[in-house]
Amino acid sequence: MKNVAVLVWAAILIVSGLSICAYKAINLGMPVKADQETTVWTVQARISFQGEGGPAIVDLSVPSVLPGFLKLDENFIASRYGMAIDQSGDQRKVQWVKRRAYGAETLYYRISVAASEQASPWLDQPALPSPPNYEEPYATAIRTIISDVRQESADVFTYTRELLRQLNAPQANQNVALLRARANTPHEWANQVIEILKGVRIPARVLWALPLNDATNDARMIPLLQVHNGKTWLVFNPATGDSGLPASFLPWRIGDAALYRVTGGHDIDAKFSVTRSHRELLDVVRRGAELKGSIFSDLSLLSLPVHSQNIYRVLLMVPLGALIVVLMRTFVGVSTFGTFMPVLIALAFRETQLLWGIVLFSMIVSIGLMLRFYLERLMLLLVPRLTAILVIVVGLMLLTSLITNKLGVERTLSVALFPMVILSMTIERMSITWEESGARDAILNGLGSLLIASLSYLVMNQRDLEHLMFVFPELLLVVLGLSLLMGRYTGYRLSELRRFRNFRGEAAHK
């Protein structure tokens, strides 16, 4: 059966189009609406020092593993420095080197990130630590806490959580109070926890993260606690006991090694500033897809040069305009000049805006029609006559431009691209219809064309729709499927319901 084949094809096309679309929207996070923006954080590390005339070496830890973030951009800015980046495990360091550094020297490191769903795990595999020999009186306190926590935990995660809960309890017992008194800074506190964890042979380390607050000029790294459960690194906040990486913290470095070190300079100063900005979500997602190596980033229309992109923005809307024509012709029964002439007129409206386009179209067509009727009397051959009409149309457009320019209307310049050939053909066809089938048909067809053109224009000029078609060109498959379906519509047209409204049928007639 033909119908079944059509249904199957339509279903395949529509489902596959929508699936690719859904994959891109959900898995790659491509925005379905136009002009969606996302927050981008830019962190800048600025290291300045006074050179002493000799060689200078600047070491700086830089972010490596960024779970929950997407790295958009990274810059190393230092004039006349040699630079090397060293990645070892989860640590990453940049080293700048200069033979002679005199006076004030400034180096920058800048990174831009956006929040992202993607997970990137830390990869270091730690060795199991051996329990240290704690010194008294802390040894007894630690041992007591260790055994207390062991009672109430099952694995590395629950053990750490319970330990932190007890250490951070509002009503601290004697043992906890003793340990708290020993740690004066958050860093010391984190190391204290790590020492305790060593006692039960849980590998742990410090993760330094930068809190992302807008317009901070002197951001300080916060120490977080990482424990390894045999498979992955878990993150805890040692000061609160919360698990997981907090949302607005950018993981920067691991361990106790210095964040930065300058040799061959004095008056060393390092500042970390954070700024927030907004960027088009589409750009960010595209960058993410590129980094992931998804084929959709290569196949994306966004990888084309900008001028071809703009052409495709328009081109991809044409099938939607054609869909409107199909709808209006097979379901409503509006008659037009030519099958897709309304779509072409709608494209022309893009240059002029709707209202002005309709006015201009009607004006040029009616004047052209009048002149065409005069040409009829001159009895010209078809092709020369069409040429004459084309010349008249161009002249009319020129005239409108000049007149509206004098009147101070701005719209006219865009008229230049109003397709003259379409206008000429419309005039010619309209005049033939006028002669052959009368003014009524000619005007009805003209209005029908104009109506469908306006509708197509309204659909084709939806910004969100244009964005959808451009970012998800696979929607073409859906349009194709729909047109197959509509191609098998054998029901009545709306115009036929009116045409046959007085149909009595034979039975009633007898």
Next chain:
Amino acid sequence: MSFIASPFRLRRLGVLGMNRRNADFIMRYNPRHLYPLVDDKLLTKNLALARGIAVPELYAVISEQHEGKDLALILGEREDFVIKPSHGSGGNGILVVCGRFGNSFRKPSGDLITLAAMQHHVSNILSGMYSLGGMPDQAIIEYRVKFDPFFEHISFQGVPDIRVIVFRGVPVAAMVRLPTRASDGKANLHQGAMGIGIDLATGKSRDGVFRGLSCDIHPDTGHSTLGITIPHWESILRLAIQCADTVGLGYLGADIVMDRDLGPLMLELNARPGLTVQVANQRGLLLNLNQIDAMPTLPAGVDERLRLAQSLRGPTEKLTDKVS
């Protein structure tokens, strides 16, 4: 009288819509490669002649622009002829001449047309003004049909023709198309001609349609169009069946004229006949189309098929079920 009809009611009455006509009949039964046989009237005429089907006599064919200059020569002393485009559609571009007045020609309306105007008309035809897609065309000059006096009271200038819809070689509906003042002597409903439904079995007129509305009085002559019987009805239907056999189209509109002297002549064939025949007959086409469609085989003989056409019943309970 409602603003629009209910689609379910039309369905029940077996009314054929444009979409269904295109998808289920034209596309299924009219192979595209056969279209040229009917779209090119010259080809149709030659085919018909080869099969011994009566057609209006061909006087001349003009194929080249320069031949238009010799129009006076080609016409010679003729003062009674029709010029039409070989690829015309919807009756467009047909010029009827029924008299001569010096260098001018008289149209049935009494208007005069100069030789120069006629040459321009021919040139328009040749350059493809009336052909589908604007392809270069040929102009046919042929015998002007003298209509049967039978139609005298119900026709206004020009020749009435009989449109028979033939499906799989069996006539399923017919109507007479009467020129009116509004149609400028043309027998095309779209241009304002009047249509009268004809009962296939008897050749008797039924209902009429003018400008899309029911009507049973000729708008110009004022004569009733009810209850008249078309002469030579069976030979008209037979001619229509032969036309369908000649071109091999499964869904066909055959336009037949009644000439005073020569009897029924095939004027032209149409691969996409319109839907107005239903209004003229007040009978949905699907009623008959479905009956024929359901028959696995059809009789080969022209007369058997003629009998079959005349035995097609009106809507019965069983049929109504099938249609709806």
